[in-house]
Amino acid sequence: MAEMVTMADVLAARRRIGPLVHRTALTPSLSLSEASGQTILLKNEQQQLTGSFKLRGATNAVLSLSDEERRRGVTAASTGNHGRALSHAAKAAGTRAVICMSALVPANKVEAIRALGAEARIVGRSQDDAQVEVDRLVAEEGLIDVPPFDRVEVIAGQGTLGLEILEDAPELDAVLVPLSGGGLIAGVALAIKTLSPRTRVVGVCMERGAAMVACLAAGQPVEVEELETLADSLGGGIGLSNRYTFSMVRDLVDETIVLTEKEIAEAIAHGYFKEREVLEGAAAVGIGAILSGKFVPKGPTALVLSGKNIDMGVHGQIIAGTHTALSEAA
Numbered sequence: 001m002a003e004m005v006t007m008a009d010v011l012a013a014r015r016r017i018g019p020l021v022h023r024t025a026l027t028p029s030l031s032l033s034e035a036s037g038q039t040i041l042l043k044n045e046q047q048q049l050t051g052s053f054k055l056r057g058a059t060n061a062v063l064s065l066s067d068e069e070r071r072r073g074v075t076a077a078s079t080g081n082h083g084r085a086l087s088h089a090a091k092a093a094g095t096r097a098v099i100c101m102s103a104l105v106p107a108n109k110v111e112a113i114r115a116l117g118a119e120a121r122i123v124g125r126s127q128d129d130a131q132v133e134v135d136r137l138v139a140e141e142g143l144i145d146v147p148p149f150d151r152v153e154v155i156a157g158q159g160t161l162g163l164e165i166l167e168d169a170p171e172l173d174a175v176l177v178p179l180s181g182g183g184l185i186a187g188v189a190l191a192i193k194t195l196s197p198r199t200r201v202v203g204v205c206m207e208r209g210a211a212m213v214a215c216l217a218a219g220q221p222v223e224v225e226e227l228e229t230l231a232d233s234l235g236g237g238i239g240l241s242n243r244y245t246f247s248m249v250r251d252l253v254d255e256t257i258v259l260t261e262k263e264i265a266e267a268i269a270h271g272y273f274k275e276r277e278v279l280e281g282a283a284a285v286g287i288g289a290i291l292s293g294k295f296v297p298k299g300p301t302a303l304v305l306s307g308k309n310i311d312m313g314v315h316g317q318i319i320a321g322t323h324t325a326l327s328e329a330a
């Protein structure tokens with residue numbers, strides 16, 4: 001039987017990473033609770049160290065390496081937040097990190113990685129191009145590939161966030177989770193479906209380049225073109241040789257929802273004006289699912305706010321109402 005991610009992996013991850021990551025708060029959203037007539041709770045992972053939940057999986061992966069592997073160093077292809085998190089985790093463990101990313105990644109994210117002492121390599125126009133360089137580093141220089149989502153320790157690390165949500169709110173009807181490669185939602189769904197099988201787990205992403213949604217429709221991992229989007233952390237494919245997240249998402253996730261760029265922009269603005277939070281596009285999709293009416297809460301619902309690492313120039317245009325996405329036809 002193929003190797004699988006289990007609840008034991010999530011519990012082990014929690015013991016391992018506990019001292020190195022924040023246990024973020026689950027807070028009620030007055031605006032969304034009022035708008036929907038149900039209790040809406042926000043899991044504030046935008047307040048996690050490094051500005052996103054990715055620190056959980058990256059830290060668990062680095063702490064799971066053998067001493068010999070740790071001496072060789074780690075590498076990854078990343079749209080930014082995973083690279084940043086892996087750099088932070090590697091630094092904490094005294095390990096070298098080489099982060100490979102495509103030219104679509106915003107400059108603020110590249111700078112943040114270099115500031116953490118990691119090497120940042122810009123390769124090609126897509127996640128797949130960046131992965132070619134990672135494969136070379138593994139083959140020729142012996143580095144360990146810690147991919148952003150398709151690795152047991154990464155999925156288990158992200159799953160710790162699901163444990164925390166249920167500890168704070170045991171009676172949830174649904175949890176809305178941003179969806180890209182699926183490491184986050186796979187880990188969260190594993191924890192939630194194990195502890196509270198009746199809680200629905202819903203994936204949300206952008207229309208433009210909704211890779212996992214296309215793969216679910218095709219019944220297998222397929223190539224999906226990467227497009228520019230306000231939810232840049234959700235860009236990129238799931239990998240044609242995907243090992244874990246595709247089947248976990250297919251088996252554990254109840255529903256997926258896709259949003260327009262305008263809906264994502266409106267959700268970022270809502271997060272800022274009503275919740276007083278700076279959210280990146282990927283993190284705001286749960287808010288967008290509710291505001292757009294594409295998800296109708298039928299009971300207490302938690303939204304995972306996954307990160308805050310947005311280009312502040314773009315954020316400024318969105319809250320000023322001048323961003324082009326806001327004038328798109330509905």
Ligand SMILES: *Cc1c(COP(=O)(O)O)cnc(C)c1O
Nearest residue numbers: 081180181182183184282306307
């Ligand atoms: C990576 C990321 C996601 C999506 O996580 P996956 O495990 O790839 O599905 C969502 N939000 C933010 C901010 C991210 O960095």
